[in-house]
Amino acid sequence: MIGGMGRWEPDARGRLAHAATTLCLEHGYDKTTTADIAARAGLTERTFFRNFADKREALFAGSGVVEESLTASISAAPASASALTVISDAVEALCGELQSDAGGVRRRHELILSHSALRERNLAKYDGLVDSLTQLVRARGVPEVEARLAAELGMVGYRVAFDRWFAGADESLPTLFVETMEAIAGLYRGPDEGTSVSPG
Amino acid sequence: MIGGMGRWEPDARGRLAHAATTLCLEHGYDKTTTADIAARAGLTERTFFRNFADKREALFAGSGVVEESLTASISAAPASASALTVISDAVEALCGELQSDAGGVRRRHELILSHSALRERNLAKYDGLVDSLTQLVRARGVPEVEARLAAELGMVGYRVAFDRWFAGADESLPTLFVETMEAIAGLYRGPDEGTSVSPG
Numbered sequence: 001m002i003g004g005m006g007r008w009e010p011d012a013r014g015r016l017a018h019a020a021t022t023l024c025l026e027h028g029y030d031k032t033t034t035a036d037i038a039a040r041a042g043l044t045e046r047t048f049f050r051n052f053a054d055k056r057e058a059l060f061a062g063s064g065v066v067e068e069s070l071t072a073s074i075s076a077a078p079a080s081a082s083a084l085t086v087i088s089d090a091v092e093a094l095c096g097e098l099q100s101d102a103g104g105v106r107r108r109h110e111l112i113l114s115h116s117a118l119r120e121r122n123l124a125k126y127d128g129l130v131d132s133l134t135q136l137v138r139a140r141g142v143p144e145v146e147a148r149l150a151a152e153l154g155m156v157g158y159r160v161a162f163d164r165w166f167a168g169a170d171e172s173l174p175t176l177f178v179e180t181m182e183a184i185a186g187l188y189r190g191p192d193e194g195t196s197v198s199p200g
Numbered sequence: 201m202i203g204g205m206g207r208w209e210p211d212a213r214g215r216l217a218h219a220a221t222t223l224c225l226e227h228g229y230d231k232t233t234t235a236d237i238a239a240r241a242g243l244t245e246r247t248f249f250r251n252f253a254d255k256r257e258a259l260f261a262g263s264g265v266v267e268e269s270l271t272a273s274i275s276a277a278p279a280s281a282s283a284l285t286v287i288s289d290a291v292e293a294l295c296g297e298l299q300s301d302a303g304g305v306r307r308r309h310e311l312i313l314s315h316s317a318l319r320e321r322n323l324a325k326y327d328g329l330v331d332s333l334t335q336l337v338r339a340r341g342v343p344e345v346e347a348r349l350a351a352e353l354g355m356v357g358y359r360v361a362f363d364r365w366f367a368g369a370d371e372s373l374p375t376l377f378v379e380t381m382e383a384i385a386g387l388y389r390g391p392d393e394g395t396s397v398s399p400g
Contacts, residue, residue, distance in 0.1 A: 084387050123323040145360065149384055152356040160348055184349055187284050188388040 015041040017061035029115040083150035095174040157181045215241040217261035229315040283342045283350035295374040
């Protein structure tokens with residue numbers, strides 16, 4: 001191999017993912033090539049294709065981290081907790097991690113909104129997360145439908161909170177998530193029961 | 201125009217949509233062309249493109265009917281009904297309409313599951329329905345977040361009920377939908393409150 005570039009590159013995947021996001025934001029998704037991405041990361045195109053099937057996948061490299069975070073939280077949850085509590089707590093922890101990289105998360109989401117191929121991939125990612133969460137909670141002995149519904153509700157809370165956060169709400173992502181889950185619960189209480197957040 | 205085919209064709213759109221579904225089920229999505237679809241419907245390819253932007257859109261022609269059904273139900277709902285009730289009732293009515301064409305709905309869904317481009321389009325359709333439902337309920341004076349959450353919950357109930365129905369559950373789609381919405385409500389009740397359906 002020319003130029004002494006080793007076969008193993010420390011965090012090649014992370015560097016490629018970062019370069020992909022940066023270049024797509026600078027030049028647009030359609031105008032960015034895998035060769036550009038590899039060059040920006042100081043790696044070969046061959047290394048790119050050892051790590052990702054295509055350009056689009058490099059932009060969704062973070063999905064694995066999201067699944068790992070949710071999996072770790074759910075496996076650490078007490079056995080007595082309800083499916084909905086387990087999922088809410090896991091998503092809240094994920095929101096905290098995303099908040100600590102707020103600038104990066106925001107930039108990535110701007111990029112996703114810029115292209116229909118990325119928006120569609122993003123919807124498919126949510127759908128995959130519902131499946132993963134369902135299976136993780138199923139493994140705790142929760143019946144199928146209850147597990148799926150708790151997973152769906154957690155993702156609804158996440159998506160609604162994320163959209164509010166991205167649109168410029170003052171609160172942090174974890175706070176917005178907790179508020180949104182509380183607002184969902186509020187839909188199932190009469191107007192006089194319990195404390196109700198004002199979701200307007 | 202040769203062959204006396206008039207510019208206006210009675211229900212050309214419906215015939216093309218039906219031919220598209222039939223041919224894609226027979227030969228696969230990739231192997232079906234717009235020319236095949238037009239020929240099967242007894243129409244010209246030109247008429248096809250007056251009605252649909254591409255092959256994929258012809259398979260989603262029913263989306264307009266779904267939106268019309270939901271819009272009609274919501275505009276007929278009493279002003280005093282909550283956002284969640286208005287949406288649940290509208291989706292339940294839609295489920296009834298789909299049940300009355302059970303065979304056609306099932307065939308179409310088999311087709312969607314057969315190709316990733318159709319699955320992605322289907323997810324985008326659900327996302328669009330959430331937006332439409334949100335706007336319809338917003339127009340009744342419901343605050344933004346409450347409207348969006350009620351819309352999201354209605355679509356969660358619909359998707360979960362639909363998957364159970366498609367997987368071969370004995371009950372009808374409207375019954376499964378009502379049961380699923382009840383199971384969501386059950387997640388917000390303690391184990392000793394109210395009657396709980398068994399969602400397992």
